[in-house]
Amino acid sequence: MQNPKPLETASAHDRVYRGLRTRIMHGQIAPGHALTLRGLGKEFEVSMTPAREAVQRLVAEGALQMSTSGRVSTPELSNERIEELAALRALIEVELASRALPRAHMALIERLQSINSGIADVVSNRDAVGYIRTNLEFHRTLYLRAQAPAMLAMCETVWLQLGPTMRALYGRLRRTEAPQYHRLIIAALKAGDEPGLRLAVRSDVTQGLRMLAN
Amino acid sequence: MQNPKPLETASAHDRVYRGLRTRIMHGQIAPGHALTLRGLGKEFEVSMTPAREAVQRLVAEGALQMSTSGRVSTPELSNERIEELAALRALIEVELASRALPRAHMALIERLQSINSGIADVVSNRDAVGYIRTNLEFHRTLYLRAQAPAMLAMCETVWLQLGPTMRALYGRLRRTEAPQYHRLIIAALKAGDEPGLRLAVRSDVTQGLRMLAN
DNA sequence: ATAAGGCGTTTGTGATCACAAACGGGTGGT
């Protein structure tokens, strides 16, 4: 029992924050979409105050942008910024995978295979949001083994910034099966092959985002 | 005239945010120090609302920690977390330096040398805050040339998280002169030596933080 | 037809208030 009280009552701004955050990270909101404090407050059944705190926090994390007049919306990323964020993903995720490798036992690898096979389902359903969610779950499951919470937090911040853009990306590419690089990652984990793992993770991260930047 | 309107009127929560942020990043607040919303509000002559937003934002960036009861304080980092943050600095700053290298002209190198010589002054004055500020200015000046705002923002977030801890570090080590690795960085820039630059930056970043983790 | 101006409405900002929880110091009991 490592978590006796799973926080049965979360604060209002935390509910709004978490709700918005997963929505953005999973690509459920299109780039450039506008949000209003009163609208969010009504949607989550809170007043403007918690809605404002949640929005401010997401702005600080780069998940939302704020105009000079205070209007908030999901950002429309330039190609340069997409390239930067992809490079950050490559840097951090390669390091996380490398740190997870010596701790990756068979149970973890089986879990990854299970998640990966689930990707086939969402792909066949043309479910872009499901695809992003499952893909991120695959990566997070691996990186959790790295025992590096600060790095994982940074990594998720990058995912968050790319969320709305990822929707646009995976919406236009025609996927027919689970990504090949996920299989390479699993194979490298099984073999204990660190250089191979680093290459596979770097390829998987860079692959999709390169084509978005034309 | 690249900045015609330097934002002559900043919003209240932004003033609090910026004030607190530089104070934390420069190590002017000791680890574990507690802050109160009403206290901050009185100090910056605003009500609790802007103070709360500024604090929430800094908590989101990892510059402050919040207890389950909502009390905020500067974090006391574990050795594991310090090691993680140092590794993140190494990853990101090496990349930033590498991207800045092809754009580093003579004017930049002279600017860096000027900043570096300023470090001697603050060192002789036993001015820990001045040392941290000047050191960060040295790095930021170099990284600005990388034209990678997202990476620089991530980098500064790490600096922010290490701020209070850096004060404790530089307080205990006896510095007598400007860091040797800064000279190596400048030399590598002059020579256009990318591997040497990467090594110098990595060494400079890791050097101080390794000894803190015992 | 197009562009500029005006006005009602929407929206963010910051202050204030009521409330509950938590902290801290002091007291009393063992």
Added chain:
DNA sequence: ACCACCCGTTTGTGATCACAAACGCCTTAT
């Protein structure tokens, strides 16, 4: 001497309100 309990005070949370700025749509003049 030490520990538990209690109560006054401090503190964070969230709702509400007044205000100013910005937005959007419509009218009007050229």
